Amino acid sequence: MDITVIGTGYVGLVTGACIAEMGNTVYCVDTDPKKIENLKKGILPIYEPELDTLVTENHAADRLHFTTTLKDSIEHSNVFFIAVGTPPGEDGSADLQYVVEVARQIGSLITRPSVVINKSTVPVGTADLVQATISEQLKQRGLDLSFDVVSNPEFLKEGSAVNDFMHPDRIIVGTESENARQVMTELYAPFIRNRPRMMFMGVRDAEMTKYAANAMLATKISFMNEIAGLCERLDVDIEHVRLGIGSDQRIGYHFIYAGCGYGGSCFPKDVKALISIAHQNDYEPKLLQAVEDRNAVQKQSLYNKLMTHFDGELSGKTFAVWGLAFKPGTDDMREAPSVVLINSLINAGAKVKAYDPIAADSARREFPEQWFNEQKLTIVEGQYEAAIDADALVLVTEWKPFRRPDFKALKKLLNHPLIVDGRNQYDPVQIKREGFTYYGIGRMPINA
Ligand code: UDX
CATH class of the missing domain: 1.10.1040.10 (N-(1-d-carboxylethyl)-l-norvaline Dehydrogenase; domain 2)
Known part of the structure; x- marks a missing residue:
């Protein structure tokens, strides 16, 4: 099959690379020229285990192509995945402008009966909107082409996205069309050879399922x-x-x-x-x-525990933060609890020394440059370096190397033997034995 994937974010890139790996020819389209140029060189916009190899190898094998214009793929393919962003608008509702724009482009370019598959997370009724947008374009072009709009939400988890795509728990397909059903069955057959995992339902049902x-x-x-x-x-x-x-x-x-x-x-x-x-x-x-x-409330809890411990006096103190990514296995800091904590600490006049195995660059983009220049916030190279002369250690993301630290070394490095554990990684009995004051989430504090 020849397939086009529009949008090269998490969902689009993983979808494109995994489908190409199964022998299909895939065209990945993104309007960002820098992103496309980088992808051609094997430079990925995101960190995701296994993805770089998959992208580089399939690109080299001529199965995975990158382009900035839909025009380049249209003569080859009549199956389109829409995988563009649906960011929250001011009122929290999903902003559909990118989805609608892609639908408009598809409608203005297709010349053959097509299947348009929506992988972006979109409100119930969006498939109808995509359908209407494409129809409108076809009408303007005086073309009477049949096409199907399918809802096929993605359930991948960051950090294991490739594995999730290759071994899905289920594949939800929302469609009323027999033709689309066949296309989707053929497309996903290699991923579910041993386990029939396709679930067909109405388009709106699939949209709500996600x-x-x-x-x-x-x-x-x-x-x-x-x-x-x-x-x-x-x-x-x-x-x-x-x-x-x-x-x-x-x-x-x-x-x-x-x-x-x-x-x-x-x-x-x-x-x-x-x-x-x-x-x-x-x-x-x-x-x-x-x-x-x-x-x-929960995202403020680490800060509140520090405020309680230090009687509201955080100004002039330094805190070691372990983990910046919103979860282990990714460099993604979107909506991460670390952001809320660090903002609160710095606004209260404290300094932060943070360490994360891979999210350092994301952190440099996340916080104001001035904070780095004034050394209010320092991103350090090692987990123990963060603890040097810090007044407490706060564990925010449960990366594996944080699970069994050298408590004796930590105790020597910290100004106070104080740990605030945002992921309940430590055994209170051991913590007590090591002589730390300890706050977890949902457990009584331990006083050294
Ligand atoms: C999630 C869904 O799991 C995935 O199916 C969907 O497609 C996209 O959203 P992801 O955002 O990658 O995936 O992260 P996930 O592993 O689900 O974790 C989300 C957040 O919940 C993280 O901040 C994690 O730390 C937190 N979490 C998770 C908890 O606080 N407690 C838990 O028990 C599990």
Whole structure:
């Protein structure tokens, strides 16, 4: 098959590379010329395990092409993936301008019956909008071409996106068309050879499935974070509660880790968008609003613990921060709890020395240059370097090298033996033995 993927962000690039790997010819289109030039040279805009090899090898094998114009791919392909961004607008609703513009271009260029597959996360009814936009263009061109619009949401996780695409739990396909059904079945057959994982449903059902999946996962996290707050007041350890409830198969162990809040490009955006969709439809999303509110509170929790410990006096202090990315395995800092913490600390007059295995460059783009120049914020090269003369260590992202640190070395480096653990990585018994003061999430503080 010859396929076009429009948008080379996480979803688009992973989709394009994985489909090319299965022997298809894929044209990846992006309006950003720098991005396209870099991709041709094997320079990727994102860090994602295995993706660089997949991109370079398939590009070299002439199966994966990069271009800035849809025109270049149109004569070869009649299957189009739309994978452009749907960023939140001011009211939290998904901004569909890029999706609509791509639909307009497709409608203005296609010359053969086509299948247009929407992979971007979009509100219910967007497939209809794409359909209408393409039809309008065809009408203007006086062409009577048949085409199908399919909703095929992506469930990839950053840090394991290639693996998720290659071994999907399920492939959701929203379509009413038999032709589109066949195309999608053929396209995904190599990924699900041993396990039939295609689920067909209506277009609107598929669009809602994506939002509901992310909102459910975000709800699990906010629920645990809410219980964690209560645990802190009742001398209960949320980690024991987590294991206790996770063993119930109806609940399960996944996504019930209390922490300093969820971040990333999906959960915050999609929960906000779903709230906005509800409001547009005169429906009060009480639970979703609570999920969002709890997460906002949660992202402030590390700062609040430091404020409590230091009696509101953070000015002039220095804090070591371990982990900047919104989760391990990625350099993505979008909506990361580290951003909320660092902003609060610096605004309170404190200094921050931060370390992250791969998100250093993202951090340099995230914060004002002035903070680096004035050494309010320093990004250091090693985890122990961050601790030198710091008044506390705050663990924000649970990268593996942070899990079993050399506590003795840490104690020597820090001004105070104080750890604030935003991901409950440490065993309170060991922490006590090592002589640290310790704050976790949903567990009682330990005083050295
Ligand atoms: C998520 C969905 O998992 C994926 O299916 C969807 O396609 C895109 O959004 P991703 O954003 O890559 O993927 O991150 P994920 O691994 O789901 O983690 C999201 C956030 O939740 C992270 O900040 C993580 O630290 C936090 N989290 C996760 C918790 O706080 N507790 C948990 O138990 C699990």
